[in-house]
Amino acid sequence: MKKQPIGIFDSGIGGTSIWKEVIKLLPNENTIYLADSKNAPYGEKSTEEIISLCIKNSELLISKGCKLIIVACNTATTNAIDYLRNNYTIPFIGIEPAIKPAALLSKTGAIGILATKGTLASELFEKTTANYTKNITTVEQNGEGLVQLIENGELNSHQLNELLISYLKPMLNYNIDHLVLGCTHYPYLIPQIQNIVGDNVKIIDSGEAVAKQTKAILKKHNLIASQKKSNHLFYTNIKTNVLSETLSNVLATFTVEKLDF
Incomplete structure (x- = not known):
């Protein structure tokens, strides 16, 4: 379980601001990031629509073996985090305005x-x-x-x-x-x-606080990774260029794939 990735999703590239803080604090962790840019912005949608999108994203990350999911979106957290925690067994980390x-x-x-x-x-x-x-x-x-x-x-x-x-x-x-x-x-x-x-x-902003909470929850469940080399996968359901440009300032090597989700 320790080697399994941390899953992170957002309504696009914004959650990479959280992802950066997480890998800074937890450099040995593998991550999978979902940029649901096709449905951005979540902030203009109804609560029912937001919960439905969060279910879709969470189930995809769970199917890819994630050990913990960070809801790296304020709108998704404030509207759907209770539903996610009540309906899935893996830990969820939310984000709220500081x-x-x-x-x-x-x-x-x-x-x-x-x-x-x-x-x-x-x-x-x-x-x-x-x-x-x-x-x-x-x-x-x-x-x-x-x-x-x-x-x-x-x-x-x-x-x-x-x-x-x-x-x-x-x-x-x-x-x-x-x-x-x-x-x-x-x-x-x-x-x-x-x-x-x-x-x-x-x-x-809330990035550092979310990273600290992620570490605390991983530690509580004895899930902190110890491998020296980490792997980061990024998926987007729209054009990959903006996400790639955003990441190029942080990582020397990374994989961004277009995925229909």
Whole structure:
């Protein structure tokens, strides 16, 4: 079981921001990554549709022998993680916007949350926000359109930058000092975001926390791999070039295959 891969899925390439943190902390682990780009973004879909997509992705990863699955998508986690944990026996790691650390660390008493419509509207997001932001002003913003542009490889496009300006500038009027990225695609936008919000706003994502939780769960179940050489497989159900370009800055050798799922 220890040599079996960690499975990771997302509505596209965004979850690779989580995958990077996982292999940094757990370099001996094999991984299989599913980029469900054909169905991106999940954030615009109904809860029923999101759960159905999560079942499809999970069952594919289980069929490939994964020992643990990371739901590397905020929208999928907030809408489907309970269903997955109740219906499958392998461990599932979810990802939520890092609202708690942002609220605890805020000096101005105001934080911004940039996320998808599906995450912002979810019951789990509402519960987490209520638990940790009682005396904090939270400025929520739906990042509509950002995922599609990232999936199209338009990270540095004028259109994307203009969208970010329209979403982030109004947040600064509330004197936020932390900005929570509530979508795993958004860490790829950190340079542009920091340029817009300035150095007085700290940007927080959940990648490192998810990696630490993954290690803890593997350790608990005695599943941490010990082999020296790891293997990483990536599958996408749409064009492979954007995913390949994203990974080329991290890995010298990797396999990206197109798979109909």
